Amino acid sequence: AQTVTQSQPEMSVQEAETVTLSCTYDTSESDYYLFWYKQPPSRQMILVIRQEAYKQQNATENRFSVNFQKAAKSFSLKISDSQLGDAAMYFCAYRSRGTYKYIFGTGTRLKVLA
Amino acid sequence: DTEVTQTPKHLVMGMTNKKSLKCEQHMGHRAMYWYKQKAKKPPELMFVYSYEKLSINESVPSRFSPECPNSSLLNLHLHALQPEDSALYLCASSQISGTEQFFGPGTRLTVL
Numbered sequence: 078a079q080t081v082t083q084s085q086p087e088m089s090v091q092e093a094e095t096v097t098l099s100c101t102y103d104t105s106e107s108d109y110y111l112f113w114y115k116q117p118p119s120r121q122m123i124l125v126i127r128q129e130a131y132k133q134q135n136a137t138e139n140r141f142s143v144n145f146q147k148a149a150k151s152f153s154l155k156i157s158d159s160q161l162g163d164a165a166m167y168f169c170a171y172r173s174r175g176t177y178k179y180i181f182g183t184g185t186r187l188k189v190l191a
Numbered sequence: 192d193t194e195v196t197q198t199p200k201h202l203v204m205g206m207t208n209k210k211s212l213k214c215e216q217h218m219g220h221r222a223m224y225w226y227k228q229k230a231k232k233p234p235e236l237m238f239v240y241s242y243e244k245l246s247i248n249e250s251v252p253s254r255f256s257p258e259c260p261n262s263s264l265l266n267l268h269l270h271a272l273q274p275e276d277s278a279l280y281l282c283a284s285s286q287i288s289g290t291e292q293f294f295g296p297g298t299r300l301t302v303l
């Protein structure tokens with residue numbers, strides 16, 4: 078069975094600084110997707126970034142980028158130039174191609190300090 | 192239209208009540224999902240519908256009854272709930288062959 082592990086329950090970052098959130102996963106599949114979702118307090122869960130396993134190039138979306146290490150089964154999220162609006166719970170998620178089941182990690186609460 | 196809507200936003204019900212949660216999307220997605228989320232925890236998958244047919248039921252108690260009347264709508268019928276069922280209920284949708292899910296804002300349910 079696939080698992081997703083986020084070992085950092087909480088992280089803090091100074092405004093304008095860079096922070097990296099960790100995620101590791103376990104799977105025997107070769108074709109899958111990985112995601113980072115953001116859930117601000119009492120607000121909607123939104124997709125931050127996604128990565129297809131067959132793509133070697135790391136995904137980037139503006140200030141957000143990932144370090145995808147397929148052999149190590151690692152998928153970390155880097156947030157550059159952190160802003161107060163980045164404060165949220167961040168969930169790493171996995172989905173095998175051809176299935177509907179998304180597997181979420183336990184989440185990392187990110188605090189941004191002014 | 193790139194959003195998933197859920198009604199009501201908040202719901203308080205007694206253990207003998209019957210109520211329903213509603214979810215709607217107009218993105219043409221043919222996969223729709225119900226999740227339960229407790230505070231500071233990840234979403235737990237409850238049900239998945241694909242092409243309006245139930246594809247996944249994660250051994251959810253029968254007091255939760257899903258329904259997908261058409262490709263845009265997803266309901267969750269609630270009956271005889273327990274206080275431990277109090278949670279945020281999230282709806283999501285995705286393309287059948289797509290990658291990410293799109294989430295609604297959720298219904299915060301309190302069972303007294």
